[in-house]
Structures are given as C-alpha cells and as structure tokens.
Amino acid sequence: MAAKLGHDFLAEILRNGDLAVDGTMGNGHDTLLLAQLVGSQGKVYAFDIQEQAIDNTRQRLVSQNLFDQRVKLIHDGHQNIKHYIEHPIRAAIYNLGYLPGGDHGVITKTETTLIALEHTLNLLSSGGRMVIVVYPGHPGGQQEKEAVEQMVSQLDSLHYKVLKMTLVNRPPSAPGVVLIEKVRE
Amino acid sequence: MAAKLGHDFLAEILRNGDLAVDGTMGNGHDTLLLAQLVGSQGKVYAFDIQEQAIDNTRQRLVSQNLFDQRVKLIHDGHQNIKHYIEHPIRAAIYNLGYLPGGDHGVITKTETTLIALEHTLNLLSSGGRMVIVVYPGHPGGQQEKEAVEQMVSQLDSLHYKVLKMTLVNRPPSAPGVVLIEKVRE
Numbered sequence: 001m002a003a004k005l006g007h008d009f010l011a012e013i014l015r016n017g018d019l020a021v022d023g024t025m026g027n028g029h030d031t032l033l034l035a036q037l038v039g040s041q042g043k044v045y046a047f048d049i050q051e052q053a054i055d056n057t058r059q060r061l062v063s064q065n066l067f068d069q070r071v072k073l074i075h076d077g078h079q080n081i082k083h084y085i086e087h088p089i090r091a092a093i094y095n096l097g098y099l100p101g102g103d104h105g106v107i108t109k110t111e112t113t114l115i116a117l118e119h120t121l122n123l124l125s126s127g128g129r130m131v132i133v134v135y136p137g138h139p140g141g142q143q144e145k146e147a148v149e150q151m152v153s154q155l156d157s158l159h160y161k162v163l164k165m166t167l168v169n170r171p172p173s174a175p176g177v178v179l180i181e182k183v184r185e
Numbered sequence: 186m187a188a189k190l191g192h193d194f195l196a197e198i199l200r201n202g203d204l205a206v207d208g209t210m211g212n213g214h215d216t217l218l219l220a221q222l223v224g225s226q227g228k229v230y231a232f233d234i235q236e237q238a239i240d241n242t243r244q245r246l247v248s249q250n251l252f253d254q255r256v257k258l259i260h261d262g263h264q265n266i267k268h269y270i271e272h273p274i275r276a277a278i279y280n281l282g283y284l285p286g287g288d289h290g291v292i293t294k295t296e297t298t299l300i301a302l303e304h305t306l307n308l309l310s311s312g313g314r315m316v317i318v319v320y321p322g323h324p325g326g327q328q329e330k331e332a333v334e335q336m337v338s339q340l341d342s343l344h345y346k347v348l349k350m351t352l353v354n355r356p357p358s359a360p361g362v363v364l365i366e367k368v369r370e
Contacts, residue, residue: 001346001366005190153353161186162354168338168363169347178353181186 002165002177006131009179010091011037013129021085021092021123022046023078023116024108027100028057030093031073035066037091044071045085047078052102078116081123088125096144097135110144114151121160121180130180137173145176152178159183187350187362191316194364195276196222198314206270206277206308207231208263208301209293212285213242215278216258220251222276229256230270232263237287263301266308273310281329282320295329299336306345306365315365322358330361337363344368 014020016039022031025048034044048054054073061067074084078094094117096108117132124130132152136142152162165177199205201224207216210233219229233239239258246252259269263279279302281293302317309315317337319330337347350362 001348001364005194005348005364008193009190149353155354157354160354162352163186163190164351164353166349166351167347168334168349169340169342169345179186179190 002167002175003133005165006093006133006177006179007033009131010034010093010129013127014038014091017041018090019043019085019087020045021081021089021120023081023092023094023120024048024096025053025057025073026095027053028060030095031057031071032060032064032066034091034093035061035071038070040068040070042070045074045081046071047074047076047081049075049077050099050102050106051075053099077112079112079119081116081119085123088128089120089123090125090128092120092124092130093133094120094131095133096148097138097141104138107138107140108144110140110147113144114147117148117151121155121182124182126182127184128182132178132180133175134178135173135175148178149176152180155180187352187360188318190350191278191318191362191364192218195219195278195314195316198312199223199276202226203275204270204272205229206266206274206305208266208277208279208305209233209281210238210242210258211280212238213245215280216242216256217245217249217251219276219278220246220256223255225253225255227255230259230266231256232259232261232266234260234262235284235287235291236260238284262297264297264304266301266304270308273313274305274308275310275313277305277309277315278318279305279316280318281333282323282326289323292323292325293329295325295332298329299332302333302336306340306367309367311367312369313367317363317365318360319363320358320360333363334361337365340365
C-alpha cells in the first residue's frame with residue numbers, strides 16, 4: 001500500500017518530457033515506471049553499483065520496448081549524481097537496502113546514501129517530488145532508516161514538505177516510506 | 186499534502202452507486218467530496234452533533250447542486266452509526282477535533298470516537314477504505330491522537346492494512362493521518 005502511494009505521488013506530477021532519477025536501479029521496477037511516466041520525450045537517469053542490477057534493468061526495459069534514448073543506466077554510485085546531471089529534475093526515487101535476489105551483503109551505506117539524497121534534493125525543481133523507501137530489516141538497515149529520517153526531519157519546512165508513512169500494525173522490520181515535495185517558489 | 190493523499194486514497198476506490206460515511210460533517214468539505222465520488226446513484230451518510238455543521242454542510246452541497254437524495258445529513262453522534270446503517274459501506278472519513286469557525290470547546294471525545302471508529306470498521310466492505318485525521322493541537326487532542334493510533338496499531342494485519350502518515354518537519358501539533366484498507370477476503 002505504501003509503495004503504491006509512493007508511485008502515485010510521482011505519477012501525479014510527472015509529464016511527457018520530464019527528467020527523473022532512479023537512485024537505486026535494483027531490478028529495474030522503478031526505472032521502468034519512471035520511463036513510462038516521462039514518455040518518449042523524457043529522460044530517466046538510473047544508478048547502481050552492481051552489474052547484475054544494470055543487466056536486470058536493461059532486460060526489464062527491453063521486454064517492455066522501453067530501452068531507448070529516454071533511459072540512461074549508469075554504473076556508478078548515486079552519491080556521484082552531480083557528475084551526471086546538471087539540469088533540474090522533476091522526480092526521484094530511492095529504494096534503499098540490498099538488491100532483491102542478489103548479494104544481500106552489498107547494501108546501500110548510510111554515508112553515501114545521505115550524500116546522494118542531499119544532492120538529489122538540490123537538483124529537484126520547484127514542485128518536484130522524491131520518494132525514499134528504507135528497509136530496517138537487514139544489518140545496518142535500522143541505522144540507515146534512522147539517519148534518513150533524521151536528515152529529512154531537519155529539512156526547512158519553508159522549502160520542503162516531508163511526509164513519513166509507517167505501516168502501524170506490522171513488525172518494526174516493515175519498510176518506511178518518505179515522500180518529499182519541494183515547495184513552489 | 187497528507188489531506189490530499191487521504192482524499193486520493195478514497196477517490197481511487199469509490200464508484201458511482203457506492204455507500205460512504207462522513208463521520209464528522211464539520212463544514213461539509215468531506216461530505217461534498219464523497220457526494221461527488223459516489224455519484225447520483227450512491228449514498229453518503231454524514232454525522233454531526235452541531236446544528237451549525239449541518240447548516241454549513243447543507244449550504245455547501247446546495248451551492249454545488251449536490252443536496253439531493255444521495256446525501257443524508259444526520260444530526261447525531263457518529264458513535265450511533267449502527268442505528269442508521271446496516272449495509273456494508275465502501276469508504277469512510279473522520280476528521281476529528283473541533284468545528285473550524287465554530288465553538289472550539291465542542292470537540293470529539295476519545296471515548297465516543299473509538300466506539301464510532303470500531304463500528305465503522307466493522308461496516309467497511311472487503312476492499313473498503315477509511316481515512317482518519319487527528320489533530321493533537323487542542324486540549325484533549327493529543328490524548329485522542331494517541332488513543333486512535335493505539336487502537337489502529339492493534340488491528341489484525343490479516344484483516345486490515347493500516348498506514349500512518351506524519352509530517353516530519355513540522356511542529357508536533359501538525360495533524361496526523363491514518364489510512365486503513367480492509368483486506369479482500
């Protein structure tokens with residue numbers, strides 16, 4: 001339910017021709033969604049440090065006839081986003097943790113996650129939106145979740161609306177979802 | 186942003202001909218929204234204990250040409266919902282606290298609120314949804330918020346998906362929003 005709300009949150013504002021970022025390519029589910037939403041005139045920059053993620057994402061896009069000029073799959077850490085994108089972006093999604101079906105020992109790290117999120121927030125256009133999904137269930141996950149929630153709770157409310165979604169009748173290992181909207185200036 | 190997400194959450198499932206409940210009529214904003222969503226074949230039952238709320242809601246509906254057979258404005262407490270509705274309902278919304286622009290001394294009371302919410306959850310059809318907005322800023326509000334969150338956190342996850350939305354870079358007096366979906370059997 002939370003994941004669906006996160007997708008709807010981005011779908012509501014993304015238009016044909018927009019620029020979007022998938023900070024954690026993983027198996028390409030979010031990259032595919034963004035590629036559909038930005039349309040043939042748009043652009044999606046997707047990041048991952050694992051070859052397997054790039055391969056899986058490319059296959060997923062190919063299977064939907066969406067592996068074309070609109071998608072750029074970048075084999076690099078999301079903390080380097082500034083090296084690849086200079087223009088304002090309309091939307092971004094980060095699905096933290098490990099690659100489902102991959103090596104669970106390779107996880108996003110709090111330090112680089114926070115750098116990536118900060119740079120991505122700076123790139124967001126006025127009215128742009130970001131979704132962050134954090135998983136506290138794996139080693140280091142709880143610490144990352146707390147660090148992310150701490151960071152977003154300190155964002156200036158004049159510039160960012162920040163909403164945290166929590167599944168309340170679930171074990172504490174359930175993912176948390178944060179929705180952020182950059183306030184229109 | 187949270188209020189908008191709550192409305193979208195109900196709009197997504199409500200169809201022409203559906204039955205919906207506004208547990209707290211207030212100035213009629215939610216009653217009007219529900220009346221639009223259930224269409225001319227649907228029915229909205231709206232509750233309030235204050236004459237002023239009924240009057241304001243009626244005026245709002247009249248101004249939109251929606252004060253017709255689809256809307257039933259009930260001058261009674263929402264804890265008595267079972268006296269008025271026997272059929273399963275598709276959606277419900279509760280906007281707790283006081284009547285904006287009215288007497289701030291007249292507030293929803295935790296005890297009757299919990300009774301009303303429990304009865305309303307029981308009336309929800311499979312796949313039906315409920316939104317609860319709680320305001321901790323007025324006297325008694327914080328206690329009501331905690332009691333509601335405590336109650337929904339104990340709902341059986343086999344039967345209910347429960348999601349809490351919190352504005353994280355706002356003062357603690359910001360409203361909290363709870364989204365509930367009854368799981369399809």
